[in-house]
Amino acid sequence: MKFIIPILAVFGCLIGNGAASADPPIRPGDHVAIVGNTFADQLRIHGYLETLLLQKTSDTPISIRNLGWGGDMLTARDRPTNFPTEETTLRDHQTDVIVACFGMGESFAGERGIEKFKADLEAWIESHRGKKYNEKTEVRLVLVSPIACEDLGHLTPDLDGRNRDLQSYTRAMREVAESADIAFIDLFEPSRYLMDEQQGPNLTTNGIHLNQYGYWAISRTFFNQLFPEHDETPPWQMRMDANAKTGTAIGVELADIVSDETGLQFRVTETTPPHLPPPVDNPLPPQLEFLRDTLAVENLPPGTYALSVDGEHVATASADQWTKGVAIDASPAHAEAESVRAAVNDKNLQFTYSWKALNQVHIVGERRSSPSGRALPGEVIQFSELAKERDANLAKRIRLATRQWRLSRVTQ
Structure with missing residues (x-):
């Protein structure tokens, strides 16, 4: 009896063109820090991505600390007085990999803000390049794009304009990542692909913030892009x-x-x-x-x-x-x-x-x-x-x- 699995093309659509390095950016035993905006922050309360990573590395498990903060942008990351520095927390965790989720808040500056965004990304990369938070090896970096904006009717005015900007900022992130030779995860295209599908629940609460179902769906494509040429x-x-x-x-x-x-x-x-x-x-x-x-x-x-x-x-x-x-x-x-x-x-x-x-x-x-x-x-x-x-x-x-x-x- 022949067993046919019609999912490879589907995986290709959901995976997109993400991390392209020969080795996966996250490896068994890694200590991972997630930084960035509301998308990053909310990963910690849904747990889908981290569970997938643990399932894959259970013999030598990863360890994750989520340092996401709602509303964070590359150059706007307000903290309370005397709050511990990010570098202190990265060293305390002996961080091997930083996964950085930015671009959503920055995208509201539109086309005129893209060059500044690219410069800010480059500066962020340079601020970590060569650092040994684990006291042994240089930290590895992963850039993660924003998701697309979902059509929720009156809740999402100027939908086409928002997605043009988000696509431009995603493209800018890819260019910076390729120039710096670091991993890049594209969540914009796979999320837009899912959002355009007529069947199924909404992925977001307001167009740009994922709900629980959205995190379940997007965490899978996130995971697959982290291991694009390895054993899916x-x-x-x-x-x-x-x-x-x-x-x-x-x-x-x-x-x-x-x-x-x-x-x-x-x-x-x-x-x-x-x-x-x-x-x-x-x-x-x-x-x-x-x-x-x-x-x-x-x-x-x-x-x-x-x-x-x-x-x-x-x-x-x-x-x-x-x-x-x-x-x-x-x-x-x-x-x-x-x-x-x-x-x-x-x-x-x-x-x-x-x-x-x-x-x-x-x-x-x-x-x-x-x-x-x-x-x-x-x-x-x-x-x-x-x-x-x-x-x-x-x-x-x-x-x-x-x-x-x-x-x-x-x-x-």
Whole structure:
């Protein structure tokens, strides 16, 4: 039975023309710092990109500190009085790689601001070039473009003008990155491609700020561009024939296929982690539907069949639907992947409490000499230790298992 995966062209559209270096800009064991605007800041509360990176590097896990700040631009990065310098935080984290997300705020200056933006980018690169924040090797840099502006009707006036400017600023970032020989991630073109698709939920809340679904979708293309010529991890694709008791698969291995009048059972050994389930129940656009783990079973007798994994219900569909393929997002493996993402978000919260605490006035401001101000620095240190502790345990939560799957006919 031939197994066809019609996703390579789709991946090409979603990947775009990103990082082009021979080696991926992020490597196993790296300490990564993310800096930049609201897009960067909100990566920490959704956790999709970091979870994907942890899944890929679980044997030698990466460690991420998100230093994003809502509204940041290259030359406008306001901080409270006496706030720790960015360089101090980069050295504390022993940073190997800085991922910089800029261009959205700057793009509002329009065409007249592009040359200044390029000069500011070049200055930012020079400010880090040659620095050894990890005390061993020169820091590597990754530039990340803004996303496109989504058409949300009256919420997004001058949509075409905004996207012309965002495209120009993305092009400027690419030129600077190529000139400096550093990695570049283009999120503008893939996001515009998805936004132009009629089917599927909106990606943003106001045209330029991604919602949770938007971060789920864009994190995948971000991840793929970080590893453009390396082992992309396609979704699980399982196709079986109930009559022949045979099957082919990508991402997992199938064994011990047994069928009878009540259904089909088989053993699945996970060789790659599952894809993170989308955070919506709405139908997805075709480009993203192909990114979901899928099971297809041919030649089932007519009827309705329920899928269980290790005794836990996962999905129910008709024989015709199983023939076409059913997205598998709720298996125990997917629940475990979601628990990793939740742990990532918790780690990021502990770091945020230690680095960007809400009550800065008591820590570095005018009330730092008050009783509560004197107590808070110790608490901040405890939050930092909690972040490190959680960081060390994240990869241990990622596991590949062998599980028993069963497709049972549902009696009426």
